Amino acid sequence: MCGIIGYIGDNDVAPILLDGLERLEYRGYDSAGISTINRNGDIFTTKAKGKIEQLRKKVKSEYKDISTIGIGHTRWATHGKPSDRNSHPHMSMDGRFSVVHNGIIENFSELKADLQNEGVIFASETDTEVVAQLLAKLYDGDMRSTIMKTLKKLKGAYSLGILCKDFPNEIWAVRNASPLIIGLCENQNFLASDITAVVKYTKSIYQLDDGEFARLTRDNVEIFAPTGEKISKNIVKIDWDVSAAEKGGYQHFMLKEIMEEPEAIAKTISPRINDDNSINLDGINLTAEQIKNLKKICVVACGSAWHVGMVGKYVIEELTRIPVEVDLASEFRYRNPIIDENCLCIAISQSGETADTLAALREAKSRGARILSIVNVVGSTIANESDDVLYTWAGPEIAVATTKAYSTQLTLVYLLALYMAQALDKIDDKEYNEIINAIRSLPEQVASILEQKDEIKELAKRYAYLEHAYFIGRNLDYAVSLEASLKLKEISYIHSEAYAAGELKHGTISLIEEGTVVCALCCCDRLFEKTVSNIKEVAARGAETIAVISESSPNVQLECDHKIYVPSTHELIMPSLEVIPLQLMGYYIALARKCNIDKPRNLAKSVTVE
Ligand code: F6R
Numbered sequence: 001m002c003g004i005i006g007y008i009g010d011n012d013v014a015p016i017l018l019d020g021l022e023r024l025e026y027r028g029y030d031s032a033g034i035s036t037i038n039r040n041g042d043i044f045t046t047k048a049k050g051k052i053e054q055l056r057k058k059v060k061s062e063y064k065d066i067s068t069i070g071i072g073h074t075r076w077a078t079h080g081k082p083s084d085r086n087s088h089p090h091m092s093m094d095g096r097f098s099v100v101h102n103g104i105i106e107n108f109s110e111l112k113a114d115l116q117n118e119g120v121i122f123a124s125e126t127d128t129e130v131v132a133q134l135l136a137k138l139y140d141g142d143m144r145s146t147i148m149k150t151l152k153k154l155k156g157a158y159s160l161g162i163l164c165k166d167f168p169n170e171i172w173a174v175r176n177a178s179p180l181i182i183g184l185c186e187n188q189n190f191l192a193s194d195i196t197a198v199v200k201y202t203k204s205i206y207q208l209d210d211g212e213f214a215r216l217t218r219d220n221v222e223i224f225a226p227t228g229e230k231i232s233k234n235i236v237k238i239d240w241d242v243s244a245a246e247k248g249g250y251q252h253f254m255l256k257e258i259m260e261e262p263e264a265i266a267k268t269i270s271p272r273i274n275d276d277n278s279i280n281l282d283g284i285n286l287t288a289e290q291i292k293n294l295k296k297i298c299v300v301a302c303g304s305a306w307h308v309g310m311v312g313k314y315v316i317e318e319l320t321r322i323p324v325e326v327d328l329a330s331e332f333r334y335r336n337p338i339i340d341e342n343c344l345c346i347a348i349s350q351s352g353e354t355a356d357t358l359a360a361l362r363e364a365k366s367r368g369a370r371i372l373s374i375v376n377v378v379g380s381t382i383a384n385e386s387d388d389v390l391y392t393w394a395g396p397e398i399a400v401a402t403t404k405a406y407s408t409q410l411t412l413v414y415l416l417a418l419y420m421a422q423a424l425d426k427i428d429d430k431e432y433n434e435i436i437n438a439i440r441s442l443p444e445q446v447a448s449i450l451e452q453k454d455e456i457k458e459l460a461k462r463y464a465y466l467e468h469a470y471f472i473g474r475n476l477d478y479a480v481s482l483e484a485s486l487k488l489k490e491i492s493y494i495h496s497e498a499y500a501a502g503e504l505k506h507g508t509i510s511l512i513e514e515g516t517v518v519c520a521l522c523c524c525d526r527l528f529e530k531t532v533s534n535i536k537e538v539a540a541r542g543a544e545t546i547a548v549i550s551e552s553s554p555n556v557q558l559e560c561d562h563k564i565y566v567p568s569t570h571e572l573i574m575p576s577l578e579v580i581p582l583q584l585m586g587y588y589i590a591l592a593r594k595c596n597i598d599k600p601r602n603l604a605k606s607v608t609v610e
Contacts, residue, residue: 002088002102002604003027004180005197006071006161006171008218009188014059017072020190020197022052023245026253026398026598026605027102027193028076031087034059035098036070037168043098047087051599068218071161071171071191073100076604079108080125089163090129092136093120096165099135101128102193103157103178104609111153131160139164143172147213148228151176157355157608161191171216175208178608179353179380182206182214182221184235189216194377194606195238196245196396203238207379236379244395252597254399254491258583259450261404262443265576267393268408269439272415277436279419284372284388286344288423294322294344298337298369300329300360301348302607304402304486305409308348308374310479311575312413318572319421329360330610341368346416349373350397350405351606352380359610361385374412376405390416399598400605401491403583406483407446410576414439417572438570442577445567449580452564456581459546459562460588466494466517470508470538471582472501473521474531480575481521484582491600492590501534514542519582522558523550523566523574532558548578 003024007016017034025032032055033047046062048054052074073088080086089098105111108127111134116122120133131150138149143164151174159180162172173180173191183190183198183205190198191214195205208214211226225231250256272280297316299309309326316324327337329347333356339345345364349357352375361371361382373386376394383389392408418435421427463469469488471481478500485498499508501520512518518538522531535558539545545560552568566577590597 002076003074003193003197004071004100004102004159004161004191005193006100006173006191006216007188008069008169008171008216009185010068010218011188012066013068013070014063017070018052018056018059019200020192021055021072021074023197024193025052025074026400028074028604029599030075030077030082031084032072032074033087033089034070034072035089035091035163036067037163037165038065038067041165041168043091043095043163043165045089045091045098047084047089049082049084049087069163069168069171071098071100071163078104078609079127086124086126088128090124090126090132092132094136096139097132097135098163099128099132100161101131102159102608105130105154105158106156107154131158135162143167143170143215144224144228147172147174151213151226159193169217172213173208173216174213176210177381179606180208182208182216184221187218189218189221191216196398199238199240199245200242204235205238206233207236209384210381240395245398252399252587254401254403254587254597257397257399257404258580258587260395261407261580262447262450264394264404264408265411265446266443269411269415269442273436273440277433279415279422281390281415281419283390286370286372286388290370291420291423293342295342297322297324297344297346298332298339298364299324299326299346299348300332300357300364302329302354302356304406304483305348305350305357307479307483307486308406308409308413309346310482311410311476312346312417314476314479315413315572316417316420319417320424320426322420327360329354329356332360333363337363337367339364339367339369343369345369345371347371347373347382347386348409349382350376350402350409352377352382353606353608354382355608355610358382358385374409376408400600400603401487401586407576407579411439411442414573435570435572438573441569442573445569445577446580449566449577452581453584456564456584457588460585461592463517463589464592466589468511468516469494469496470516470518471496471498471521472504472518472531472534473524474501474527475524476572476575477521477524477527477531477578480579480582483579484519484521484586487583487586488589490603491586491597492593492595493601494589501531504534505537509537509541512538512541512543516543517546518543519546519548520560521548521578522553523548523578524571525550525552525554526571528554529556532556535560548581550574
């Protein structure tokens with residue numbers, strides 16, 4: 001949801017900003033812009049609607065001067081349609097300030113009206129411009145106090161990068177409920193929404209907490225508490241390499257990330273399973289006593305992470321017999337949920353910054369629930385605000401459509417369910433070891449499915465012109481069909497729906513006609529025959545059918561147009577295998593349709609607005 005970057009150092013700033021923005025483009029790609037302070041002390045701004053490529057062309061023709069200080073922005077439009085005018089950076093009317101912003105200023109209408117009454121003329125429809133105009137209005141010659149006075153007026157979520165022409169050797173950074181890091185380097189410093197923008201230059205960062213702000217110069221970074229006092233922070237070291245955030249020869253990040261799944265799963269599970277099969281959940285302090293006192297578990301998440309929660313419901317209930325509710329975070333936060341201290345709230349999020357998930361977490365916390373989060377981005381807000389954190393070690397996920405984060409989240413759900421089942425004495429050694437061994441085998445089994453990618457690519461070509469698709473399944477197969485359907489629709493723009501297979505005949509089957517494609521997930525052996533009946537029902541009405549089947553599936557006659565086989569494993573772990581060919585299928589269908597796979601229209605990777 002918008003990416004921001006800032007640089008101060010000895011080097012020509014424009015290429016550095018453009019390169020950083022390209023790495024942040026997954027956060028939003030409606031428009032982009034940069035501001036620099038040029039040699040005669042003026043702020044020079046260039047912006048362009050569209051992708052960074054457009055901005056790059058404009059910068060090439062407009063930039064005559066070399067500058068070593070600047071800020072940049074790539075936008076996911078909220079207030080005001082994508083246009084040059086609404087692109088960031090936004091300047092104050094007097095030309096003194098330039099601001100880039102990620103987040104939403106909730107009270108911008110009131111602030112804007114007040115400023116307009118005082119004669120300020122706005123150049124855009126954005127909420128962000130209010131910040132630039134307020135800074136100019138409250139300016140007292142001292143940046144620290146001007147920023148503090150401005151922040152007092154703002155409500156909402158914001159990370160900001162600020163340039164002031166009176167201070168041509170410093171950039172100011174502010175964080176409040178939107179992600180922001182500061183990258184530390186010799187003779188140069190950075191601010192960015194995300195490490196990926198700066199990992200090429202440095203692996204040492206500061207993570208600002210809510211309300212904190214910072215002054216960056218070429219040689220120094222000073223950090224201030226919301227009260228204005230200078231504070232010291234620990235430097236965080238990033239342990240992954242720049243290659244992790246590059247395509248490495250793949251046409252798209254999405255395919256690279258699918259191919260990385262065996263390794264990502266191995267990294268996530270290996271440190272957590274001891275040689276004797278016991279589970280070691282680093283980062284959680286949930287005691288056996290606390291688990292025994294749990295009356296309910298509520299999972300809150302959005303999108304694919306919510307789909308992981310749907311798998312979690314089946315797995316956790318099956319193994320622990322603790323009731324599990326799975327809520328869309330955006331619904332949970334407004335539904336007056338029945339939660340108390342005997343409830344464990346599990347928040348699942350790749351980015352750790354999703355606004356609704358964060359709000360749901362806070363809601364559950366305020367009602368006394370313990371918060372356990374499953375998060376990919378280390379030090380993110382959701383991780384910071386949780387009592388217990390389980391990190392997925394998936395590495396950076398750049399493609400907007402999640403794949404390896406989804407798969408690693410699943411593995412942590414299995415481990416957590418087993419851990420709790422053992423604490424509750426609800427599982428015998430035989431089943432425990434069977435499931436642990438199944439989890440251990442996942443990297444190898446996932447790799448074996450990925451070897452079939454060329455066959456799936458061939459099959460996908462057949463569906464390049466598809467208009468509607470349905471994914472059906474029962475139980476865990478249903479939970480996975482939700483993800484398979486989302487994967488297809490979000491990157492290929494094919495209308496797709498997921499249905500519990502038994503529910504189809506309660507209305508939706510009327511949409512099935514000659515040629516409609518129905519993909520049935522049939523990996524739950526217990527329910528195989530039931531789903532086979534549903535396949536027959538849709539085939540009888542003209543549907544073209546695809547079945548995803550486990551190699552151990554019962555020997556029942558299954559007539560369908562295409563079969564995709566996956567290796568067999570313990571029934572509860574099956575989602576991790578059956579999702580893989582469907583991620584590939586979504587990818588290859590989108591490829592055949594020449595879609596913008598890594599950056600699908602209207603989407604952004606990290607949804608930090610409500
Ligand atoms: C779909 C997808 C989204 C995210 C959702 C939550 O492929 O990636 O549905 O799962 O926006 O994001 P996080 O996990 O960052 O909270």
